[in-house]
Amino acid sequence: MSKIWRKYRLAELASIMKREHKNNRLVSYLINHFNAAIVSLDRIICTPISSLLTIVVIAIALALPFGLAVLLQNAKVLTQNWDKGTQISLYLKMNLAETEKQTLLQQLRSDSNIANVQYISPEEGLETLQKSVDVQGVLKQLQENPLPGVVVITPKVTEPRAVDSLFNIMQQLSAVDSVRLDRTWFERLYYLVEFVRHGFLALLFLFGLGVVFIVGNTIRLALQSSSKEIKVFKLIGANDAYVRRPFLYTGLYYGVAGAGLAWVIVFAAMLWISVPVHDLAASYGGDFILQRLDINGVLTLFGVGAVLGWIGARLAVMKHVRKN
Amino acid sequence: MNSSNNNIIEFRNVSKRYVAYEDALKNVNFDLKLGEMAFLTGPSGAGKSTLLKLIAAMEESTLGDIIVAGQNISHLSRSGVASLRRALGMVFQDAQLLENYTVYENVALPLTLLGFREKDISSRVQPALELVGLGDKARRYATALSIGEQQRVGIARAIAHKPPLLLADEPTGNLDPALAAEIMQLFIELNKTGMSILIATHDLSLIASLHYRILSLKEGSFAS
Structure with missing residues (x-):
């Protein structure tokens, strides 16, 4: 064997050890990913019953918090409608000069916390009163209009504390005699929605943890049944990433498939309760249509499923791969 | 050194x-x-x-x-x-082959790890199998071979990437x-x-x- 040939062999070995192999690393990386993705899919298809059971359990775990999220979304739509009805009435001082009134209205209209300002003059107020209540006899005996001018404002803010703050500011206005706000129901509904929102987050955390453990356990079993394969791979030079990649894809697939099934479950449940909800709203004279999971919600569901599946697989595979 | x-x-x-x-x-x-x-x-x-x-x-x-x-x-x-x-290249006493892989797939493993493309893999696996006298058994599963043949597959796998x-x-x-x-x-x-x-x-x-x-x-x- 020639000296040059020997040198070449030594350089070749050294270059492989330094990971400077001539093959395109990006291409091989992509090929390895593609292969791992196919192998993982094949692994799931080859064990249809156990895979389906895992997917169903993940789907139920995801459907519960996301179903609650849809209900929350609907509750928010309801509160938004009610928020529109939340108005603060400012009763102006009697005999308020026109310039003072105009200044006040201008001030209110330029306030960023106020969505709408409506002025009801004493004459308009009296006219409305005459139409709505049978007090014609009493009013005719009055020498002058006893009603003050009223400014009805609709706040932009919905959070009760912010509405309170706006209410207090309105009370301090010099042109205003008194201020009224009926917020009891609004507050109750707001805090109910907040309670449900926190419940959703708590459920998402708990069931998310459940998904991580379900996927983790499934991957752990898959790792045990592939222990010889992993051992051989490691013996011939597979790195940790190569070994764990198919299992990470498996976790990802489980998460995404579980999310897909969860979406179907939530969709079916919403469809099922939409008719009675519509009937209930109609009985109150409303026309409420139940909202379904919107595109952002669907994307979030799939994203959460994929991430949880991946985390579960990653946790299971981390210990096992290091052990070999 | x-x-x-x-x-x-x-x-x-x-x-x-x-x-x-x-x-x-x-x-x-x-x-x-x-x-x-x-x-x-x-x-x-x-x-x-x-x-x-x-x-x-x-x-x-x-x-x-x-x-x-x-x-x-x-x-x-x-x-x-x-x-x-x-x-x-490593040859083990018990060959260390993957049972659910074909002879070809077993020999191709180190090449896959090195990032060879499919056509380059086949151009290396077949000669390696020919060298150990198993050119006609590429599509067989490793478990279908005798112990001696399995050992030769192990050698083919060890030399396919010409270490x-x-x-x-x-x-x-x-x-x-x-x-x-x-x-x-x-x-x-x-x-x-x-x-x-x-x-x-x-x-x-x-x-x-x-x-x-x-x-x-x-x-x-x-x-x-």
Whole structure:
């Protein structure tokens, strides 16, 4: 064997050890990913019953918090409608000069916390009163209009504390005699929605943890049944990433498939309760249509499923791969 | 290592201790030159497998330096270990084949790990199988082969990526004498292509007639 040939062999070995192999690393990386993705899919298809059971359990775990999220979304739509009805009435001082009134209205209209300002003059107020209540006899005996001018404002803010703050500011206005706000129901509904929102987050955390453990356990079993394969791979030079990649894809697939099934479950449940909800709203004279999971919600569901599946697989595979 | 000395393996005062006060290898020094083939012999427990495991980074030395192709591999990172093993060819006593893979797929594994494309893989796997006399069994599953054939598949897998260094741990241990001689002849042919080969065997009768360097281990040290 020639000296040059020997040198070449030594350089070749050294270059492989330094990971400077001539093959395109990006291409091989992509090929390895593609292969791992196919192998993982094949692994799931080859064990249809156990895979389906895992997917169903993940789907139920995801459907519960996301179903609650849809209900929350609907509750928010309801509160938004009610928020529109939340108005603060400012009763102006009697005999308020026109310039003072105009200044006040201008001030209110330029306030960023106020969505709408409506002025009801004493004459308009009296006219409305005459139409709505049978007090014609009493009013005719009055020498002058006893009603003050009223400014009805609709706040932009919905959070009760912010509405309170706006209410207090309105009370301090010099042109205003008194201020009224009926917020009891609004507050109750707001805090109910907040309670449900926190419940959703708590459920998402708990069931998310459940998904991580379900996927983790499934991957752990898959790792045990592939222990010889992993051992051989490691013996011939597979790195940790190569070994764990198919299992990470498996976790990802489980998460995404579980999310897909969860979406179907939530969709079916919403469809099922939409008719009675519509009937209930109609009985109150409303026309409420139940909202379904919107595109952002669907994307979030799939994203959460994929991430949880991946985390579960990653946790299971981390210990096992290091052990070999 | 200074590569000008043409050593592919160097052991410098290497010791390996598995349990307290029991050295599997004691202050071992040896070199394997590029293109050289050598036999590592000794009774069971002499440290042959330990020495090969140290070269393949399946074990870490307790003391001393191990240099392969100019790089000290005594304390490699996990990715460094993987890179080293990809660069080597290894033949194991029990072949270590994947049962649910075909012969072709088993042999293709190291090439896949090295990032070869499919057409390059097939252009290397088939010649490797032809070399070990299994060119017609590429589509068979490893479990459908005899022990001798499985061992040859293991050799094909070890040489498919044309490694400069081949390590073999008792490659003929499970084979009858005729088949063992056949496998040994295969190693000689591979060595003629320039491959450096280190073979651990306890079968002295098999190598007695061969004119290659013999490194005799006894209780963890080279016999004088």
